[in-house]
Amino acid sequence: MTAATVPAAARRVPLTGPARLLRLELRRNPMLWMLPLLAALFWLGVYRPALANPPFWNVRATALQHALLFLGPLLAGVTAWAGSRDGRRGLTDLVGVTAVPRWTGQLASWAAATCWAEAVYLGGVAVVYGITAEQARWGGPLWWPVAVGAAGVATCCALGFAAGALLPGRFTAALAAVVVFLALGGGAFAMQNNNTYAQIWPLDVQGPFPTDSYGIFYPYVPDLAIAQVMFLAGIAVAALGALGQTARAGGRGLRVAAAAVTVAGLAAAGTAVGLAGTARLEAHGIVIPALHDAASDRPVPYTPVCSHAAVPVCLQPAYRGFLPAVSAAVSPTLGALAGLPGAPVRVTQVAVTSVVQGTGNSVGLGGPVVVGRPPVLFLPLAGLPLPGEPGTTATQFTSTLRMQVGPPVLNDLVGLSNSAGLQPGGGPGAVFGQSATSPRTAAQRAVAAALAQDAGLLPALRPASGPRPSGKWQVWPGRGAYLARGQQAAVAVRFAALPAAVRHAWLAAHLGPLRAGRVTLSEIP
Amino acid sequence: MNVEITDLTRRFGRTEAVSGVDLSAGPGVFGLLGPNGAGKTSLLRMLATVIPPSSGRLRLLGRDPGSYGPRREIRRRLGYLPQNLGYYPSFTVAEFVEYFALLKEMPVTQVPAAVARAVERTGLGDQARAKLRTLSGGMLRRAGIAQAIVNEPELLLLDEPTAGLDPEQRVAFRALLRELGQHATVMVSTHLVEDVGAACAQVALMSQGKIVFHGTPAELTARADGTDAVGDAPLERGYSAVLAAARSAADRSRTEASA
Numbered sequence: 001m002t003a004a005t006v007p008a009a010a011r012r013v014p015l016t017g018p019a020r021l022l023r024l025e026l027r028r029n030p031m032l033w034m035l036p037l038l039a040a041l042f043w044l045g046v047y048r049p050a051l052a053n054p055p056f057w058n059v060r061a062t063a064l065q066h067a068l069l070f071l072g073p074l075l076a077g078v079t080a081w082a083g084s085r086d087g088r089r090g091l092t093d094l095v096g097v098t099a100v101p102r103w104t105g106q107l108a109s110w111a112a113a114t115c116w117a118e119a120v121y122l123g124g125v126a127v128v129y130g131i132t133a134e135q136a137r138w139g140g141p142l143w144w145p146v147a148v149g150a151a152g153v154a155t156c157c158a159l160g161f162a163a164g165a166l167l168p169g170r171f172t173a174a175l176a177a178v179v180v181f182l183a184l185g186g187g188a189f190a191m192q193n194n195n196t197y198a199q200i201w202p203l204d205v206q207g208p209f210p211t212d213s214y215g216i217f218y219p220y221v222p223d224l225a226i227a228q229v230m231f232l233a234g235i236a237v238a239a240l241g242a243l244g245q246t247a248r249a250g251g252r253g254l255r256v257a258a259a260a261v262t263v264a265g266l267a268a269a270g271t272a273v274g275l276a277g278t279a280r281l282e283a284h285g286i287v288i289p290a291l292h293d294a295a296s297d298r299p300v301p302y303t304p305v306c307s308h309a310a311v312p313v314c315l316q317p318a319y320r321g322f323l324p325a326v327s328a329a330v331s332p333t334l335g336a337l338a339g340l341p342g343a344p345v346r347v348t349q350v351a352v353t354s355v356v357q358g359t360g361n362s363v364g365l366g367g368p369v370v371v372g373r374p375p376v377l378f379l380p381l382a383g384l385p386l387p388g389e390p391g392t393t394a395t396q397f398t399s400t401l402r403m404q405v406g407p408p409v410l411n412d413l414v415g416l417s418n419s420a421g422l423q424p425g426g427g428p429g430a431v432f433g434q435s436a437t438s439p440r441t442a443a444q445r446a447v448a449a450a451l452a453q454d455a456g457l458l459p460a461l462r463p464a465s466g467p468r469p470s471g472k473w474q475v476w477p478g479r480g481a482y483l484a485r486g487q488q489a490a491v492a493v494r495f496a497a498l499p500a501a502v503r504h505a506w507l508a509a510h511l512g513p514l515r516a517g518r519v520t521l522s523e524i525p
Numbered sequence: 526m527n528v529e530i531t532d533l534t535r536r537f538g539r540t541e542a543v544s545g546v547d548l549s550a551g552p553g554v555f556g557l558l559g560p561n562g563a564g565k566t567s568l569l570r571m572l573a574t575v576i577p578p579s580s581g582r583l584r585l586l587g588r589d590p591g592s593y594g595p596r597r598e599i600r601r602r603l604g605y606l607p608q609n610l611g612y613y614p615s616f617t618v619a620e621f622v623e624y625f626a627l628l629k630e631m632p633v634t635q636v637p638a639a640v641a642r643a644v645e646r647t648g649l650g651d652q653a654r655a656k657l658r659t660l661s662g663g664m665l666r667r668a669g670i671a672q673a674i675v676n677e678p679e680l681l682l683l684d685e686p687t688a689g690l691d692p693e694q695r696v697a698f699r700a701l702l703r704e705l706g707q708h709a710t711v712m713v714s715t716h717l718v719e720d721v722g723a724a725c726a727q728v729a730l731m732s733q734g735k736i737v738f739h740g741t742p743a744e745l746t747a748r749a750d751g752t753d754a755v756g757d758a759p760l761e762r763g764y765s766a767v768l769a770a771a772r773s774a775a776d777r778s779r780t781e782a783s784a
Binding site for chain 1: 596
């Protein structure tokens with residue numbers, strides 16, 4: 001008989017006993033009934049928020065890891081219901097006197113519930129990543145956040161199932177769901193308090209780093225994710241091991257093995273917490289020295305995408321779609337300064353640069369800076385609300401970025417420190433910093449104010465009339481214009497009123513002395 | 526002998542549910558009669574390895590169930606129907622029986638045929654694909670019997686198997702018992718003496734944790750001779766006579782003990 005003539009049924013490899021048990025449980029598991037609800041929760045809590053954000057792999061991956069917050073309580077509740085089945089249904093005696101250790105049967109039931117839950121989660125991941133693959137301009141999927149999410153799903157199922165099996169009752173499912181919800185919420189609270197140990201909580205992706213800041217300029221640092229997977233797997237193994245320690249679970253050898261499994265799981269979880277305690281913030285992610293691979297410290301090579309303006313703007317290709325908006329934001333400021341000595345000749349996007357370590361772990365986003373010869377404006381975009389994010393239009397983004405970029409560029413140009421100069425995003429009454437005005441900074445401030453008005457960073461300056469001369473800038477309520485008082489203000493109004501070419505020529509000739517503090521107000525045209 | 530019990534006792538706190546029972550049983554149908562609280566269910570649960578005895582010696586299928594390895598081997602060859610049968614409402618009859626066939630470690634290739642045979646033997650062939658939640662109480666009982674016999678057990682323990690069955694089903698079930706008893710030891714705990722009379726070759730009567738009678742149904746019937754025991758059938762009268770004698774003996778011994 002050839003293979004072709006063997007009946008299909010005969011060719012089929014028979015399933016083993018545990019596999020057939022699993023198949024039965026898969027067919028009749030209560031998780032099956034919850035799939036629509038799980039899918040709806042995924043859609044509401046993960047898919048919609050993820051897709052509402054720009055198509056960055058890191059942003060989408062973060063949302064996928066956070067899925068646990070939405071799915072975890074329900075998963076724990078349903079598996080607790082499944083786990084308490086024998087107790088609730090009065091089957092404890094009957095299933096307890098079968099040859100297969102009860103632990104095996106329980107593991108099959110847990111595995112079936114977990115398979116369905118993972119199917120929903122990984123199906124959702126496939127959809128989100130599939131759409132992201134079509135939308136994203138650069139990069140590829142981040143799998144470690146998905147691994148944490150998948151491990152979290154299995155852990156919630158294990159915890160719920162163990163609770164149900166060990167404490168069978170009508171209210172166990174609801175209690176398990178509430179406890180998991182509170183635990184996830186409590187962990188998130190501890191996480192926000194920047195407790196390093198709390199970073200082990202599976203909702204923490206990269207600590208205080210903005211979601212769009214990692215995995216772009218440098219590889220995603222998986223150290224924390226590895227510890228989280230270890231922690232979650234340890235908890236899951238410990239919970240499942242606890243099931244095997246009941247008298248009905250099996251023989252003494254099996255109970256000893258289950259106890260060993262529990263201890264191993266707890267040890268893994270404890271080790272993971274310990275590792276999280278050694279985590280430190282680095283410039284491009286959370287590093288755990290014992291798990292760290294130096295390869296992830298090397299920058300990711302890329303070819304920037306650049307605009308063709310007088311002052312080109314070069315972005316990381318993942319941000320290709322935002323090039324027009326970024327150019328529109330920086331061009332009014334930089335275009336007017338093009339060719340001036342010390343003015344930026346190029347804008348280059350950079351990663352988050354500043355990290356603050358300590359009791360309050362945080363990441364300073366390190367605003368735009370002008371450095372180098374020729375000067376280059378290094379511009380971090382991570383953490384900014386980008387066009388396409390909920391509540392942010394391209395116009396709002398352009399306006400925000402203009403207010404962030406313009407002041408430091410102008411301050412740098414005229415020689416003002418950022419504390420004494422124009423304030424990024426400064427609103428009425430906060431045009432300049434609080435540092436005392438000296439004759440030197442008065443001229444620099446006047447020029448900076450005039451250039452800021454020209455770049456659209458300030459509303460039109462108008463000379464004020466009235467008896468109370470002052471060196472301050474004041475807003476006139478309801479008119480939307482800054483009233484300039486005093487000599488410094490009068491000079492700024494006058495300088496701003498000059499034709500652009502004249503102003504540019506004066507600046508080309510006097511920027512050096514102005515920066516050095518050798519120009520007085522009276523010397524400004 | 527498939528069942529060998531010597532001085533078997535089981536206590537629940539201060540209550541002695543089974544008290545120094547000696548019993549042995551080979552292939553055949555063995556009836557276990559007794560009033561409520563006599564200790565029948567506790568005895569069956571010990572025989573089913575659900576609970577261990579407090580004291581005494583127990584050997585099942587030639588093995589000591591006290592240690593896990595032999596107990597597991599006994600369980601492979603054991604069928605058990607508890608008094609209160611739980612079930613998974615979402616399982617079909619066939620799935621429920623298959624589930625227990627797998628838990629009893631039957632060879633996987635034999636499971637489908639064994640499940641079909643067990644379902645047919647209990648008269649549930651038409652209901653094989655029905656969910657358990659849709660079945661009547663009698664049908665659920667038969668599904669429970671099906672799971673108990675799916676592995677062709679050498680020791681079959683049935684606690685109140687005919688509760689909820691209609692007369693026609695009970696007649697069919699007695700026939701099944703007789704058939705099963707040709708190769709296996711079938712212990713049936715019941716209140717219904719007519720079931721015992723119709724299906725059992727041996728019968729034991731329990732009262733207050735002790736076996737107060739052990740013999741054939743005919744011998745039990747004969748115990749009513751010369752007494753004014755009540756009952757609608759001869760076997761019932763024998764049952765009543767033995768119980769009455771056991772109770773009066775117990776009362777006498779209590780009186781003597783207190784005096």
